[in-house]
Amino acid sequence: MKPLSNCAGSKKTFAARGANAPVTALHEINLDVPRGAILGVIGRSGAGKSTLIRLVNGLELPSSGSVRVDGVEVSALEERALRQERRSIGMIFQHFNLLARRTAFGNVALPLEIAGVSKAEIRKRVLPLLDLVGLSDKVDRYPAELSGGQKQRVGIARALATNPKVLLSDEATSALDPETTEQILALLRQVNVDLGVTVLLITHEMSVIKGVADRVAVIDEGRIVEEGATYDVFTGPQHATTRNFVASITGTQLPEHLAKRLTAAPEAGKEALVQLVFKGEGAAQPWLSVLTRKLDVDLGIVQAKVDHISGRPFGTLVVSLPDVAKLPALLVTSKELGLETEVLGYA
Amino acid sequence: MPEVFSPQILKLLVDSFVQTLYMVGIAGVIGTLIGLPLGVFLATSQRGELFAAPAVNAVLGLIVNAARSTPFIILVVAIIPLTRLIAGTSIGTSAAIVPLTIAAAPFIARVIEAAIRGVDQGLIEAARSMGASPLQIVQKVLLPEALPAITLALTLTVVSLIGYSAMVGAVGGGGLGDLGIRFGYQRFMPDVMLAVVLVLIVLVQGVQSLGDSLARRFDKRSRH
Numbered sequence: 159m160k161p162l163s164n165c166a167g168s169k170k171t172f173a174a175r176g177a178n179a180p181v182t183a184l185h186e187i188n189l190d191v192p193r194g195a196i197l198g199v200i201g202r203s204g205a206g207k208s209t210l211i212r213l214v215n216g217l218e219l220p221s222s223g224s225v226r227v228d229g230v231e232v233s234a235l236e237e238r239a240l241r242q243e244r245r246s247i248g249m250i251f252q253h254f255n256l257l258a259r260r261t262a263f264g265n266v267a268l269p270l271e272i273a274g275v276s277k278a279e280i281r282k283r284v285l286p287l288l289d290l291v292g293l294s295d296k297v298d299r300y301p302a303e304l305s306g307g308q309k310q311r312v313g314i315a316r317a318l319a320t321n322p323k324v325l326l327s328d329e330a331t332s333a334l335d336p337e338t339t340e341q342i343l344a345l346l347r348q349v350n351v352d353l354g355v356t357v358l359l360i361t362h363e364m365s366v367i368k369g370v371a372d373r374v375a376v377i378d379e380g381r382i383v384e385e386g387a388t389y390d391v392f393t394g395p396q397h398a399t400t401r402n403f404v405a406s407i408t409g410t411q412l413p414e415h416l417a418k419r420l421t422a423a424p425e426a427g428k429e430a431l432v433q434l435v436f437k438g439e440g441a442a443q444p445w446l447s448v449l450t451r452k453l454d455v456d457l458g459i460v461q462a463k464v465d466h467i468s469g470r471p472f473g474t475l476v477v478s479l480p481d482v483a484k485l486p487a488l489l490v491t492s493k494e495l496g497l498e499t500e501v502l503g504y505a
Numbered sequence: 506m507p508e509v510f511s512p513q514i515l516k517l518l519v520d521s522f523v524q525t526l527y528m529v530g531i532a533g534v535i536g537t538l539i540g541l542p543l544g545v546f547l548a549t550s551q552r553g554e555l556f557a558a559p560a561v562n563a564v565l566g567l568i569v570n571a572a573r574s575t576p577f578i579i580l581v582v583a584i585i586p587l588t589r590l591i592a593g594t595s596i597g598t599s600a601a602i603v604p605l606t607i608a609a610a611p612f613i614a615r616v617i618e619a620a621i622r623g624v625d626q627g628l629i630e631a632a633r634s635m636g637a638s639p640l641q642i643v644q645k646v647l648l649p650e651a652l653p654a655i656t657l658a659l660t661l662t663v664v665s666l667i668g669y670s671a672m673v674g675a676v677g678g679g680g681l682g683d684l685g686i687r688f689g690y691q692r693f694m695p696d697v698m699l700a701v702v703l704v705l706i707v708l709v710q711g712v713q714s715l716g717d718s719l720a721r722r723f724d725k726r727s728r729h
Contacts, residue, residue, distance in 0.1 A: 215634055244636035255631035258726045259649050269635035271645065300725040320635070 161190035162356045167223035183209040184380045196357040198371030206380040207360040215247040216240045248317030252329035254309040256301040263297045269319045287315040307338035327359035343370040364407040376400045389468045393437045420503040428504040429478040435498040437472045445495045525680040529666045536609030544617025555639040569611040601678030616658035620651045653724040660716025
């Protein structure tokens, strides 16, 4: 199946301003948004993700290369056709961007008014949408009377008003607390599954990717450095930036007092620290007890984290081994059990 | 001080009050008709904005600044030929509306510009993402969202115009200010001067209160 949206060699340069040199926000981006999927783009501030998402609905135009949505080359449309095309591309924002002087109803009605839909038709469309996002009791409330989560629900209803094929989410949960974030992500998932809307979201939070994205692309300094199914990228990060993001959520960074004592070579009185990563089917085995029994070793647990990504378990464990002589045997047996191993050092 | 309340003086006071309302009202309405679109344009025509036309913006800005830096009393006499062209005469209350309008329009343009610029840029981006045209963005987003600020801006304009209108006595414009100068000052009738000032205070107070309460009613940003 052809991707719903695709960027081919898209490059974006912002012109020089005063004494500043031109800034290249995106270098040669090639990215497919699979139809019906939720694709998350993760990157730090200034990595270019805001520019990337704005290429899709033509709020930014690429300096070179092309951007397509459902076969239409957005980047080549003239202004009037582009406005028409934007009606099939919904967008939600970090700060919601609701009109303060319109009620929830009025805000959801806005894109329909812009599209020239009749008043009766607007009523028929808006109320079910507010119902869908769970706000049927807040129809006549102004944004100032709503919580952050409720505001974003209005934002989602508004973005869906014109029946878009794709929903762009620009850091939509970054201004929300973790619990509200979970609820908004669940709503996005529901929209994706029930309405078949493809979702492209950008975020700087790994928890958002973990919570909702089928696929993830990691963007760093204007380049996509890694892209794939969320589980694969999480469990086998290749690029340094990806590893940092994964570490932020798997908690595989050693506590500081241990990291300070860590040496690369064995020393008297120090224990070996080994990181064991288990994923997929292997994760279900009782391998810790198998290891200790088989090798007759004592293992201490320094750090452990088990997570479920896309419904599959994924764990990272850092163990300490006092009997350094048994290290080679531990590594061999671990590999046989399907674990990934890495000797972190001695502490 | 019985002469203050003599029927003649009272009639003068009432007539002058009506003249002031008439001049300020008409100048305010026409000034708004010119200043509102001008202000919206000034607020949306810099580089990268909805109606980007930086050169036109700069020229209009210059004209607005020039009009605003001319002292009002000089403006009144300087444009007498234009006043005669438009009003048919350069003397009297109706004629005074011309300089008042010409002073009001650029003032309104600037206060409207500030009100429009107070609207969150994110709203413009959201409207663009929905496929709104620049004109729709002005109609459906900028003007409605700026309405509380615009109300306060126009209130400020009316209060300033009431002040300006005191100076059109120089061309026989009449009005409260003129009454105060001619009777209170030139005829040594301080009671008349005091009465004029009191009426002006009440008028300005009333206009400001009305503006404030309308702006509050339009503003939905705070919980009620």
